[in-house]
Amino acid sequence: MLITVIPSNISALKKIRSILTREEKLKWLIIVAFTVCLSILEVITASVIVLFAQVLILPEKGQYYLSKIGLHDQISQSQSILYIAILCGLTYFIKNFFAAIDAFHLNFSIQEMNYNFKNKMLHRYAQSDYASYISKNSMHGYNVVSGDVELMFNNAMLAIATLLSEGMISSFLIAMVIYMNPPLAIIIFGFGVCVWLSLSKGLLPQFYRWGKRTQESALYSSQNLLQFFHAFKEIALLGKRDSFVDAYKFYSKNQSKLRAVQSTTNALPRMIIEVIFVGLFVFSIVFLCMRNENSNQLIGVLGGYLYAGFRIMPGLNRIINQLNVFKSSIPSIERVYSEYNTVVSKESYLDIKDFSFNESISLNNLFYSYPNTKKNALININLIINKGDCIGIIGETGSGKSTLSDIILGFLKPTDGIILIDKKYPVTSLQWHNIIGYVPQSIYLIDDSIEANIAFGETSEKINSSNLSEAIKASQLSKFIDNLPNGIKTFVGERGVRLSGGERQRIAIARALYRNPEVLIFDEATSALDNETEAKLIETIHNVSKNRTVIMIAHRLTTLKNCDRVIVLKSGIIENELSYKELIHQAVI
Numbered sequence: 001m002l003i004t005v006i007p008s009n010i011s012a013l014k015k016i017r018s019i020l021t022r023e024e025k026l027k028w029l030i031i032v033a034f035t036v037c038l039s040i041l042e043v044i045t046a047s048v049i050v051l052f053a054q055v056l057i058l059p060e061k062g063q064y065y066l067s068k069i070g071l072h073d074q075i076s077q078s079q080s081i082l083y084i085a086i087l088c089g090l091t092y093f094i095k096n097f098f099a100a101i102d103a104f105h106l107n108f109s110i111q112e113m114n115y116n117f118k119n120k121m122l123h124r125y126a127q128s129d130y131a132s133y134i135s136k137n138s139m140h141g142y143n144v145v146s147g148d149v150e151l152m153f154n155n156a157m158l159a160i161a162t163l164l165s166e167g168m169i170s171s172f173l174i175a176m177v178i179y180m181n182p183p184l185a186i187i188i189f190g191f192g193v194c195v196w197l198s199l200s201k202g203l204l205p206q207f208y209r210w211g212k213r214t215q216e217s218a219l220y221s222s223q224n225l226l227q228f229f230h231a232f233k234e235i236a237l238l239g240k241r242d243s244f245v246d247a248y249k250f251y252s253k254n255q256s257k258l259r260a261v262q263s264t265t266n267a268l269p270r271m272i273i274e275v276i277f278v279g280l281f282v283f284s285i286v287f288l289c290m291r292n293e294n295s296n297q298l299i300g301v302l303g304g305y306l307y308a309g310f311r312i313m314p315g316l317n318r319i320i321n322q323l324n325v326f327k328s329s330i331p332s333i334e335r336v337y338s339e340y341n342t343v344v345s346k347e348s349y350l351d352i353k354d355f356s357f358n359e360s361i362s363l364n365n366l367f368y369s370y371p372n373t374k375k376n377a378l379i380n381i382n383l384i385i386n387k388g389d390c391i392g393i394i395g396e397t398g399s400g401k402s403t404l405s406d407i408i409l410g411f412l413k414p415t416d417g418i419i420l421i422d423k424k425y426p427v428t429s430l431q432w433h434n435i436i437g438y439v440p441q442s443i444y445l446i447d448d449s450i451e452a453n454i455a456f457g458e459t460s461e462k463i464n465s466s467n468l469s470e471a472i473k474a475s476q477l478s479k480f481i482d483n484l485p486n487g488i489k490t491f492v493g494e495r496g497v498r499l500s501g502g503e504r505q506r507i508a509i510a511r512a513l514y515r516n517p518e519v520l521i522f523d524e525a526t527s528a529l530d531n532e533t534e535a536k537l538i539e540t541i542h543n544v545s546k547n548r549t550v551i552m553i554a555h556r557l558t559t560l561k562n563c564d565r566v567i568v569l570k571s572g573i574i575e576n577e578l579s580y581k582e583l584i585h586q587a588v589i
């Protein structure tokens with residue numbers, strides 16, 4: 001049975017195999033070994049039960065079997081029944097004891113593999129380059145880690161283990177039935193195979209399609225839900241609540257309908273098998289009676305059939321169910337496989353032990369175009385930023401300012417040209433990141449305290465309190481924090497909803513300063529501040545900028561008043577490079 005279906009799933013199995021490490025494969029082999037042992041025990045138990053049924057009908061058979069181990073002369077017929085009953089109970093106990101150990105081992109191992117793989121996958125995302133990160137919807141990665149990996153281990157891998165064990169047990173029981181009465185068994189199983197083939201050809205491919213559609217609906221419904229909660233204000237203001245709710249309704253209804261269909265269809269094979277089994281049992285009695293078989297032999301064969309049937313029936317049901325489960329998990333296996341192989345194949349960031357920044361950041365003949373776009377976002381950039389310089393970058397919207405800062409940060413790799421630190425170190429090194437303090441255009445605040453948001457990513461025990469208070473002072477947050485009842489421990493709400501735009505930006509600046517970085521990059525970091533606060537902050541930035549290299553991207557000219565030089569970008573090209581005074585003069589003219 002298994003053989004007719006597994007070839008179509010071989011490629012999914014190969015994919016799982018190719019993304020598991022040696023240790024994971026070994027763990028999996030141990031699971032398989034446990035499963036095989038349990039199946040052998042099941043087979044032994046089944047044989048003992050059939051033997052017991054025969055001995056109950058013909059006790060002399062019991063004496064015959066016991067004589068094989070030299071006990072015939074000393075025991076009566078009733079004793080032989082007793083011994084075989086004890087043997088039967090003992091085998092059942094051992095089998096179920098081992099089954100309990102196997103259940104523990106199987107579930108713990110699968111969960112451990114699941115947990116390790118999720119971490120491995122997240123590690124890959126963490127190492128992936130920024131360009132591939134911005135090319136995908138964040139829900140995609142979220143669904144792979146939290147949904148697909150879960151399905152691959154909890155559904156698909158458990159299904160394989162169950163299929164192996166049930167396949168072995170059912171094969172043995174079928175062989176036993178064949179041995180007991182070959183012609184009858186051949187008719188019964190010939191019929192069974194026909195039913196099976198029609199199920200596997202019709203139902204299983206359908207399960208794959210349902211799995212794929214459920215996966216898509218799950219992605220769209222969670223994406224929609226997240227967007228709804230994140231953009232609640234805009235949605236409410238634009239009066240688009242209903243359209244978001246309707247879109248969610250559509251996808252979640254689809255998802256629920258598919259799940260309902262899958263669960264119902266999962267229950268169908270059991271009903272079909274039960275009907276077939278009872279029909280075949282009646283047919284067997286008719287068949288054996290018509291052949292005028294001896295009544296004792298008839299009872300013996302039917303007893304064996306009944307046991308085999310009652311064991312095979314749920315077994316077959318489990319096989320079909322698990323095949324359905326496996327089929328519907330294939331889209332998840334395919335996505336995990338493709339993400340695992342495409343997200344990253346090597347560490348994106350270099351570990352340069354002797355790294356130091358002493359001279360300059362140099363950009364030579366540098367071009368950049370975003371993946372899948374024809375237009376260059378940066379064109380032939382030639383720029384040298386000396387250590388200790390304060391450089392301003394100004395330009396109209398879309399001129400390439402953020403792209404340039406992402407290139408300097410080492411997040412985007414130039415499509416042509418080169419960027420080096422001290423003419424030798426690449427910007428894709430971990431050590432370069434360690435000396436940068438970056439304030440992005442839009443900051444992401446975690447739903448935690450102000451302290452946790454400033455010392456971002458650091459556990460409370462590891463927070464450096466003097467760096468923290470310096471950063472708070474420098475970013476003009478002291479007065480604001482002192483007026484809060486819980487001070488620095490005040491929670492900011494999801495993405496900082498309990499703060500004003502200016503307070504959020506000052507937290508972003510404090511976060512950048514907390515690490516006491518050698519290089520500071522501000523990407524329109526003061527755009528949400530009022531003129532007075534900005535002026536104060538600019539002075540503070542100027543003070544903290546001493547002995548630091550500063551790159552300041554701004555829309556407002558005044559933001560750049562302390563810069564040594566200002567680069568004017570236009571449509572990705574450096575149009576001009578002048579001092580702040582020259583820039584003001586030009587603006588006035």
Ligand SMILES: Nc1ncnc2c1ncn2[C@@H]1O[C@H](COP(=O)(O)OP(=O)(O)OP(=O)(O)O)[C@@H](O)[C@H]1O
Pocket residue numbers: 134370371373377395396397398399400401402403404
């Ligand atoms: N992820 C992306 N994929 C494709 N094109 C992009 C992407 N990000 C930016 N661009 C394009 O690259 C160009 C430069 O964008 P960039 O964000 O660097 O401009 P900017 O000067 O920082 O603009 P702003 O002042 O509005 O922030 C723009 O034409 C923009 O549309």
